[in-house]
Amino acid sequence: MKAETLARLRAARGERRPVARVAALDGSVDAVVEDGEGPLPEPVLEVVRAALKQNRSHDFEHEGGRWFVQVFNPPLRLIVVGAVHISQPLIGMASGLGYDVTLVDPRGAFATAQRFPDVAICDEWPDDALEALGVDGRTAVVTLTHDPKLDDPALHVALRSEAFYVGALGSRRTHAKRVERLVEAGFDEAAIGRIRAPIGLDLGGRAPAEIALAIAAEMTEALYR
Amino acid sequence: MADAAVGEADAILDRAAAWAAAGRGVALATVVKTWGSSPRAVGSQLVVDDAGAFEGSVSGGCIEGAVVMEARRTIEDGAPRLLDFGVSDEEAWDVGLACGGSIEVFVEKLA
Numbered sequence: 001m002k003a004e005t006l007a008r009l010r011a012a013r014g015e016r017r018p019v020a021r022v023a024a025l026d027g028s029v030d031a032v033v034e035d036g037e038g039p040l041p042e043p044v045l046e047v048v049r050a051a052l053k054q055n056r057s058h059d060f061e062h063e064g065g066r067w068f069v070q071v072f073n074p075p076l077r078l079i080v081v082g083a084v085h086i087s088q089p090l091i092g093m094a095s096g097l098g099y100d101v102t103l104v105d106p107r108g109a110f111a112t113a114q115r116f117p118d119v120a121i122c123d124e125w126p127d128d129a130l131e132a133l134g135v136d137g138r139t140a141v142v143t144l145t146h147d148p149k150l151d152d153p154a155l156h157v158a159l160r161s162e163a164f165y166v167g168a169l170g171s172r173r174t175h176a177k178r179v180e181r182l183v184e185a186g187f188d189e190a191a192i193g194r195i196r197a198p199i200g201l202d203l204g205g206r207a208p209a210e211i212a213l214a215i216a217a218e219m220t221e222a223l224y225r
Numbered sequence: 226m227a228d229a230a231v232g233e234a235d236a237i238l239d240r241a242a243a244w245a246a247a248g249r250g251v252a253l254a255t256v257v258k259t260w261g262s263s264p265r266a267v268g269s270q271l272v273v274d275d276a277g278a279f280e281g282s283v284s285g286g287c288i289e290g291a292v293v294m295e296a297r298r299t300i301e302d303g304a305p306r307l308l309d310f311g312v313s314d315e316e317a318w319d320v321g322l323a324c325g326g327s328i329e330v331f332v333e334k335l336a
Contacts, residue, residue: 001253001333001334001335001336002336003335003336006238006241006242006335009238010235010238010239013235013238023331025257025331027333057267057268059257059329068255068257070255071268
């Protein structure tokens with residue numbers, strides 16, 4: 001590995017940028033792929049892009065030689081807006097799935113360390129919180145407050161970001177009103193269409209843990225499909 | 226799984242950079258393929274210096290000695306190596322691959 005390759009990998013990791021390292025296993029090629037681009041033939045770049053998407057390092061063949069792509073994706077992150085009853089099982093499930101979880105709720109009585117002992121809590125207003133955290137392509141955003149004053153600002157930031165998953169709790173009717181507000185705020189159909197609502201895969205469950213499971217499952221699907 | 230490994234990957238890269246900055250010869254060993262049951266995922270890494278110090282893991286224990294030895298050769302001659310550790314079920318316990326897997330490890334010098 002070239003010293004320059006190592007330096008670029010470390011720089012990307014430090015800034016939460018997804019990056020891949022590609023090597024020919026005879027030592028003849030040593031390259032870095034960022035933003036899906038690098039000094040490599042297009043068929044190799046396609047393999048690398050898929051590996052980044054799948055978060056899977058693997059060997060492969062190219063023109064008779066053996067190669068290896070090593071994926072260095074930033075950790076997955078989940079931002080939960082709303083310290084509500086569904087948040088508790090969702091935070092636990094997401095942690096188990098490898099997410100760094102941040103709980104955002106400016107209402108001090110909701111987001112207490114007693115109710116949520118094992119998660120980073122942010123009590124800023126949701127848009128400020130999300131801006132400060134920096135929402136990227138390895139981040140999922142879930143709004144659960146049912147309160148437009150809190151959910152909408154978070155959605156505004158999420159829809160302008162590359163978040164791989166944006167979900168909002170609420171019935172179809174609630175969502176229809178939400179869509180009206182987002183249109184008024186200037187978001188187009190494509191942006192609004194990114195919101196998963198009603199949130200979660202349709203598993204049929206209604207208990208908080210069952211809804212959390214439906215959300216976690218939908219996040220996983222969004223990540224890989 | 227993948228994300229539990231993220232912090233570890235950073236630690237290996239940081240160690241490699243620190244050792245190189247200190248003027249030591251450094252090699253990286255990376256699991257590039259596994260067959261059967263293997264305790265470490267593809268992409269797991271080990272960083273080795275010219276005195277045989279190492280950090281990280283490619284197998285969970287018992288092939289590390291052999292990998293470190295080959296890595297020191299790579300630091301000396303600069304040539305990458307592709308190492309195969311295949312084990313039968315009977316031998317598996319002895320080398321720490323409890324369920325009889327095999328591992329391929331790519332060793333390269335940091336230059």
